[in-house]
Amino acid sequence: MQSAVHDKELFRLVAEGDEAAFRRLFHAYVPKLLPAVQHLTKNAAVTEDILQEAFLKVWLSRDKLPEVEHPRAWLTKIVYHQCFSYLRRQAVHDKALHVIGEQPEATSMEDDLAFNRLLRTVAEAVQALPPQAKKIYLLSREGNLKIPEIAAQLGLSPNTVKNSLVRSLQAIREQLAEAGHVLPLAVLWLFLFGE
Incomplete structure (x- = not known):
């Protein structure tokens, strides 16, 4: 001992x-x-x-x-x-999968178009983020890095990275709402950050 x-x-x-x-x-x-x-x-x-x-x-x-x-x-x-x-x-992930699983399996062409519009709106919102916020978001979403890994890579504090991701999520959510897409926050977080 x-x-x-x-x-x-x-x-x-x-x-x-x-x-x-x-x-x-x-x-x-x-x-x-x-x-x-x-x-x-x-x-x-x-x-x-x-x-x-x-x-x-x-x-x-x-x-x-x-x-x-x-x-x-x-x-x-x-x-x-x-x-x-x-x-x-x-x-949260399991709950989102359960909710999604309750939807009919066959998607219509209309659903596919709506999903593609959603993806385009998210891409536009990400492009509109300030350069550092965009970099942090992309390292999180596309690089699959966790907050401490992003902080270490960019020489920032983990709190700075976390706050940036929260602000980015809010900005993306606002742009989605303006475009008529309404997603529950938990589902949006899963969609954007995969957590």
């Missing part, structure tokens, strides 16, 4: 940018956290993604590590937050 004193020392080293200490922290905690995450997600690949995302957050927030009094509890909280974010997204 790893001691809290040892963990605090690792946190201090990670806060200073010590990558070897970060690897030790990762290898010490992943085996402890993996079974619980696996139990919640029921998916090995998702479990791995969640753990990697959680430790990426630790690295990106390393300046806060010296203030953490209970490292194990803090790490566990971050991992569980990632789990529940995934489960919440999955529930």
Whole structure:
């Protein structure tokens, strides 16, 4: 069992940018956290993604590590937050699929035309975004990058990226509404960001 004193020392080293200490922290905690995450997600690949995302957050927030009094509890909280974010997204995704699944399977030519108009309106709305917002949106939607990955690639804070995506979603939603397309926010988010 790893001691809290040892963990605090690792946190201090990670806060200073010590990558070897970060690897030790990762290898010490992943085996402890993996079974619980696996139990919640029921998916090995998702479990791995969640753990990697959680430790990426630790690295990106390393300046806060010296203030953490209970490292194990803090790490566990971050991992569980990632789990529940995934489960919440999955529930929205499943609900959207269920709603879509209730629609008749055969689409008419009119439905196809409406969908193509919707795609054109979204493309126009994306083109109208400010350059940085457009870049962030495209990295998210077409590059399939997560907020921390976009932040790291563009040298921005994750909050800046998240706020930009929210503003882009609002702008796209307004343009869709002006064009007569009304989608529930959850379905629009799934359509635009695939989450």
